[in-house]
Structures are given as C-alpha cells and as structure tokens.
Amino acid sequence: MTKPAPFLQLQQDQPELVDAYERFASLAHEAGPLSDRERRLVKLAFAIATASEGATHSHTRQALEAGIGVADLRHVAFLAATTTGFPVTMRALSWIHDVADDD
Numbered sequence: 001m002t003k004p005a006p007f008l009q010l011q012q013d014q015p016e017l018v019d020a021y022e023r024f025a026s027l028a029h030e031a032g033p034l035s036d037r038e039r040r041l042v043k044l045a046f047a048i049a050t051a052s053e054g055a056t057h058s059h060t061r062q063a064l065e066a067g068i069g070v071a072d073l074r075h076v077a078f079l080a081a082t083t084t085g086f087p088v089t090m091r092a093l094s095w096i097h098d099v100a101d102d103d
Contacts, residue, residue, distance in 0.1 A: 002061075004054065004057075004058075036066060037066070037068060040059065040062060040063045040066055040068060041063070041068070041072065041073075041076055043055075043059045043062075044056065044059040044060065044063060044073060044076050045076050045079070045080070047059045048076065048077060048080050048084070048088065048092040048095075049080065049083070049084055049088075051088070051091070053095050056092060056095040056096065057095060057098060057099050060073055060095070060096050060098075060099040060100060061099050064099070064100065070096070070100045073096050073100065074093060074096060076092075077089050077092035077093045077096060080092055
C-alpha cells in the first residue's frame with residue numbers, strides 16, 4: 001500500500017509516535033469479535049461519516065488490498081445517504097473512486 005507523502009514525512013520525523021499509533025490501531029483492530037471484512041467496512045463508514053477524504057482514501061485502499069470489492073465499498077456509501085444525507089454519499093463515492101479507479 002502506498003502511503004500518502006504527509007504520513008511518510010511524519011513517519012520519518014517522528015518514528016516513535018507513528019509506531020505507537022500503529023500499535024494502538026492494530027490492538028483496536030483485533031480487540032473484538034468483528035471479522036476483518038466487517039472492521040474494514042465499518043472503518044470506511046466512519047471515514048465517510050466524519051467527512052475525512054484522507055481516511056476514506058486510506059480505508060478504500062486497505063479494503064481493496066484485503067480483497068473487498070468496489071461494489072461493497074459503494075454500498076457503504078449508499079448506506080450513508082439515509083443517515084448523513086445524499087450529498088455525503090455523492091462525496092464518498094467520489095473519494096472511493098479516486099482510489100478504486102486507479103486499480
């Protein structure tokens with residue numbers, strides 16, 4: 001997975017900070033009964049709901065690398081419409097396809 005330049009710069013400048021963050025993320029990922037697939041879709045949903053373009057790109061990349069199909073990622077965006085609004089869904093689809101169309 002190609003990480004964004006700002007993350008790579010932070011990793012270079014503050015390796016201990018990034019290492020601690022990644023350890024925490026790994027522990028949180030494994031802390032409960034959800035499957036890897038479920039966790040990845042939930043994290044994409046959180047990224048969409050918080051309007052984070054970077055996180056949506058990141059979780060889209062990670063989901064695709066884990067073998068989750070674009071149709072599944074689009075479905076997560078569709079589900080956002082009734083909770084967060086149709087414009088959020090359209091924005092999310094755009095962000096998902098920023099990454100998915102590169103593949």
